[in-house]
Every structure is written in structure tokens, then in C-alpha cells.
Amino acid sequence: MNIAWKEIKKNKVRFLILGSIVFLVSLLTFIISGLANGLSQDNAALIKDLPKGQFYMNKDAEETYNLSKIDSDIQKEILNKQKDAVAFSIQMGFLNDKDDKQQGVAFVTSSDSKLFKNVKQGEVILDSSLKDKGIKVGDTLTNNQFSGEFIVKDFVDQKKYSHSPVAYINMENYKEIFRVKEMQLVFIPGEDSSKEFTGLQSFSNEDFLNTIPSYNAEQMSLNMIVWFLVIISGMLFAIFFYMMNVQKIGLYGILKAIGIKTSKLFKMIWTQMLFITIIALIISISLSQVFNMIAPEGMPFHLTFKITAQLSIVFLIIGFIGATLSGIQIKKIEPLQAIQQGEA
Structure with missing residues (x-):
């Protein structure tokens, strides 16, 4: 935890750039999800309000x-x-x-x-x-x-x-x-x-909704955009941490040589990922809820707490997977060979 925090302070600009990108992607995802749900209500509230x-x-x-x-x-x-x-x-x-x-x-x-x-x-x-x-x-x-x-x-x-x-x-x-x-x-x-x-x-209720003209095509298009943005955020984490890891091969070699376990290095990456993602999500959720309150009355925008919570969990899971994939190379690092390459 201490190592992770020290590295964030040392490379503020890099982590700020990643956090900004995650913030923008997550905010766009919340906005589109709100529009998708709003259009869904506008298209079929009569049916959606019925019980199962x-x-x-x-x-x-x-x-x-x-x-x-x-x-x-x-x-x-x-x-x-x-x-x-x-x-x-x-x-x-x-x-x-x-x-x-x-x-x-x-x-x-x-x-x-x-x-x-x-x-x-x-x-x-x-x-x-x-x-x-x-x-x-x-x-x-x-x-x-x-x-x-x-x-x-x-x-x-x-x-x-x-x-x-x-x-x-x-x-x-x-x-x-x-x-x-x-x-x-x-x-x-x-x-x-x-x-x-x-x-x-x-x-069933969901099957009947799909018989409504335009409903299925409308929701499928918007949901595809949402999941595409979520996948992009996972790729961003993987690419960012991969590039960071490549630059720190020498440092990881030294840490391994003095007895730091690979699992601890992974924990460092996961801590950094959680720190960036949680802050970015807090800001994007706050702004999306503000937009939910000030959106024009005629705009079909409806972002519920349930959808927000589900997407936040998905972002955290995708971020974890992306950061973990980028750290696989750490397991392959041999201390002596890494030290000889020098720290970038």
C-alpha cells in the first residue's frame, strides 16, 4: 500500500491522465445508460410497470x-x-x-x-x-x-x-x-x-417488450455502446499498466531480489487501479446525477441508483481484469536479468 501510494505521488501526471480518461469514459457510459433507460420508459412504461x-x-x-x-x-x-x-x-x-x-x-x-x-x-x-x-x-x-x-x-x-x-x-x-x-x-x-x-x-415480460416495434433495436444499439465503453475502459487499464510495468522492469527486479513477493507487486497494481477508478467513479456518478436532475423535461433521461451501482461494479471488475492482465509479465521477471537491463 505504501509503495503504491509513493508511486502515485511520484508519477502524478501519468495517473492523473489515466484517471481523467476513466472519468470521461465512465461519465459517458452513465449518460448513455440514462438515455437508454429513459427511452425504454418512454417506449414501454405501460408494460414495464406491470408486475412479473x-x-x-x-x-x-x-x-x-x-x-x-x-x-x-x-x-x-x-x-x-x-x-x-x-x-x-x-x-x-x-x-x-x-x-x-x-x-x-x-x-x-x-x-x-x-x-x-x-x-x-x-x-x-x-x-x-x-x-x-x-x-x-x-x-x-x-x-x-x-x-x-x-x-x-x-x-x-x-x-x-x-x-x-x-x-x-x-x-x-x-x-x-x-x-x-x-x-x-x-x-x-x-x-x-x-x-x-x-x-x-x-x-414473459421481457420477451413481450421485444415484440414492440423499435424497442429491441433501440435498446440493443444503446446497450452495445455502453458495453463497448466498458470494454474500452478495461483495455485502457491493461495498456496503461503494461507500459508502466515495461518501464519499471529494473525496479521490479530489485524488489524481487530483496525479497518482495510477486503477490505484493500485484497488490500494488490493484491498489493503484482501485484508487484511480473509485475517485473517477465518484466524480462521474456525482455529475451524472446532477445531469439527471437538470436534464430538460422533454429529454427521456432516467438514471436509477440500481443501474449506477451495477455499472460501477462492472467498471471495477473490468479495471481489475485489465490491471491483472498487464501484471502477468511481472511473474516472468528474473531479478538478475531485470537488474542488468537497468531501471528505465
Whole structure:
């Protein structure tokens, strides 16, 4: 520990450069993770907020939820047997506000359930983002395919689907707008995934999210960038300590000659890695949380403590691996030969 600290003080600039790079890479990683999670919420908060369970859609729909139709007899059987089960449908559409301006929404309707908002005919409950469009409780909204009008009953927070605000409407109104009789999906909350029903295909929460158009491609691209940045940080540690070790072959030879064990030299490298990484992470986490608080309201940025903690642990593990790989050459150093080469 003492040797590691002395070397950091002796080579302040080198370690400061490495720490700065790790700080910038980790900060960029946290920012992109926040954007990825924010976009995920903006794309599918309606589904992500549901408890763990199983989604069911018609097998003939080929994993395309808006082509699915649940047979009414099967739906009735499931809802009667499964106490907490709910049948629901989602369809993209629009509402005309009081100024006759179209507002894109995701219409959602369901059977009676605590998992979804249930409304009376002629009423609608909207995602709170539509408040920014000037819509208020009590406003009258219309739809070109609906013969009546919708009265805004209430607003809910963070209910989005496919980057559109959700509009909860009554099942009968939904059927009139989209000229359908059947629901698209059935959801059964609970961890048991063994239930099978004739003609239906089941999906876990994560599997169902991947059936949403654009969700999988969007998240895969952003997550790939995150992991690419994490790998880069590991490579930085490996290259930095490798170059440092090459310059100190003579010093390591002398230390080995006076009885310093190889394990102690590794501990020195690990101590330096931890010191640099922890300081860089503390600064980058602080700045990313500040950004989380001051990010513009319209920006889909959501960085949770859980994601921050997970990425921090990954950075430490990757840094440890990188520093360890760079130190493998220390094991091969022969004291006499290293001393003869001289200390760089």
C-alpha cells in the first residue's frame, strides 16, 4: 500500500491522465445508460410497470400484438379461472383537442382490473405529458372514428407506449373506434409460466417488450455502446499498466531480489487501479446525477441508483481484469536479468 501510494505521488501526471480518461469514459457510459433507460420508459412504461407475469397472444399473429385476436370463449375461460388475469388491447391513434388539433396517443382498454385504469363510456384518462399540450381535466376530445365525445376525467404519470402518451378508454368505445370485437392480449400476473392455453402463445415480460416495434433495436444499439465503453475502459487499464510495468522492469527486479513477493507487486497494481477508478467513479456518478436532475423535461433521461451501482461494479471488475492482465509479465521477471537491463 505504501509503495503504491509513493508511486502515485511520484508519477502524478501519468495517473492523473489515466484517471481523467476513466472519468470521461465512465461519465459517458452513465449518460448513455440514462438515455437508454429513459427511452425504454418512454417506449414501454405501460408494460414495464406491470408486475412479473405472462402475456398471451394468438399464435397466428406471429408475435405481432396488434394482429392478435383472443377468442371470446378462451378469454372468458381464462378470466374465470385466473383471478387476477386481465384482457387488454393497445392501438395507436389520435384525439382532437378543443382547438381541433390532433394529438397522437396509444389507446388502451381492458377488462376490469387494478392493473389498468378503468373508465366509463365517453370518458378518457390521459398520460400527464398531454398537459403540456394544453389539455385539462374536463376538456372535451373527439376522434374521427368515434360517434361521441370523450371527457378528460384524469391524468396519470409516466404511462407511455411506443413513445406516445397513453389514453385509457372504455372497452365499448374502443370497439367502436377500431371496429373489433376481440381483445388482443391476456396478461396473468405471477411467476408461474407453466400455464398453456389452446391457440395462444405465451411471453414473459421481457420477451413481450421485444415484440414492440423499435424497442429491441433501440435498446440493443444503446446497450452495445455502453458495453463497448466498458470494454474500452478495461483495455485502457491493461495498456496503461503494461507500459508502466515495461518501464519499471529494473525496479521490479530489485524488489524481487530483496525479497518482495510477486503477490505484493500485484497488490500494488490493484491498489493503484482501485484508487484511480473509485475517485473517477465518484466524480462521474456525482455529475451524472446532477445531469439527471437538470436534464430538460422533454429529454427521456432516467438514471436509477440500481443501474449506477451495477455499472460501477462492472467498471471495477473490468479495471481489475485489465490491471491483472498487464501484471502477468511481472511473474516472468528474473531479478538478475531485470537488474542488468537497468531501471528505465
